[in-house]
Amino acid sequence: MIEEETHPHQFFERIIRSLVSLVGVAILALGATLCKVGNVGLDPFTAINLGISDKLHLSLGVYQLLANIVIIIFVLLLDRKKIGIGTVFNMVLAGFLIDWFSTLYSTMFHYQPTLLTSIINGILGLLVFTLGTSLYMTADLGVAPYDALAPIASTRLNIRYLYCRIVQDIAFMIGALIMGGPIGLATIIxxxxxxxxxxxxxxxxxxxxxxxxxxxxxxxxxxxxGHGIDVAGKSTYNLVKGSYIHTVEIQKKLSHFSDQELEQKTRQVRQTATQARRVLRTSFAQLLLLKKEQNRRKKSEDRQD
Structure with missing residues (x-):
């Protein structure tokens, strides 16, 4: 009886996570497009795919899908647990969305690229790309085929993941350079x-x-x-307002700080940020425990009724 009641909730949660993953892929594709039009480089996998697709006279979406299909075959053979609906969203849609966003951007904006436009597009692109990546990863519905390679190599070869990922990214960057793909500062970042x-x-x-x-x-x-919209709005407002106020205060005081005072202030801000992260993690853990206890009590009351 309990399983029948919880199953619809789990299904609904799966749908929500899938939507978050889908939105995340769309946002990271938009970020990649901004980096592309800003000529500041792309992530190694997209960069090499763009270089090869240009030489083969294929769209990025078509070639990247073909490349992902080849990679995912190996992933399925070696560790299929890393594959989920989020993997499918990424491998199928990311390249086509970058193509679509690029066309849309060129249709909407007509200007001569300058250093300023490159900087603006590059910064916005990195912010948007990492936001999309965060949403896509937080949904926790599988990883992109490219991102599954390093963990599998780490497990199979008994080498630290960090080293495997560095070697993988550098190898694809070299490949992108050889194939004429867009490698730049954003690629390194x-x-x-x-x-x-x-x-x-x-x-x-x-x-x-x-x-x-x-x-x-x-x-x-x-x-x-309504409550969720209200919380999201207030959180966004407080985040932007707080960040701006702190930035203004630091800018105002920087010219009055000696080198020693500036170093001390930097340490204080770093300590405050570390403490804030700890409090946030603890609060989330406590919230999850409270939610579990509420659900347990509710189920207990339902069974008694």
């Missing part, structure tokens, strides 16, 4: 330094969003929708 940005989106956007949606899936109601 995405390959080696995107972690902090993705973590930022995880903590401030993706995890909160997915937790709210999953909570809603257990007991859908109009009231929860």
């Amino acid at each position: 995405i390959s080696f330094f995107a972690g902090p940005l993705i973590t930022f989106w995880d903590q401030h956007v993706s995890e909160k969003m997915v937790n709210q949606l999953v909570d809603f899936s257990k007991e859908p109601s109009g009231k929860k929708i």
Whole structure:
């Protein structure tokens, strides 16, 4: 009886996570498009695919799908647990969405590229790309075929994942250079330094969003929708407002700080950020425990009735 009651909730949660994953793939494709039109480079896999597809006179979407099919065959043979609906979204849609966004961008914007436009597109592209990656990963419905290679190699060869991933990214970057793919600063940042940005989106956007949606899936109601929108709006406003205020304060004080005071202030801000992350993780853990206890008590009351 309990399994029959929980099954619809699990199915609804699966649908919600799938939608989050789909939206994440679309957003990361938009970010990749901005990096592409800004001429600041793309992630190694997309860069090499774009270089090869140009030489073969194929669209990026068609060639990237073919490349993903080849990779996913090996993944299925070696570790099929890494494959999910999110994998399918990424391998099938990412390349075609980049093609579509690129066409849309060129139709909407007509200007002569400059250093300023490249910087703006590059920064926006990195922010949007890492946000999409965060949403896609937080949905936890499988990884892209390219991202499954390093973990499998690490397990099979008994080598640390970090080393496997570095070798993989460098190899694909070299391949992209040889094939004339777009390699630039964004390629280096995405390959080696995107972690902090993705973590930022995880903590401030993706995890909160997915937790709210999953909570809603257990007991859908109009009231929860309104509450979720209200919480999301306030969180976004407070995040932007707080970040701006802190930025202004630091800018205002920088000129008055000595080198020693500046170093001390930097340490204080770093410690505050570390403590805030710990509090956030603890709060999420406590929230999950409270939610589980509420569900347990409710199920207990239902059985008694």
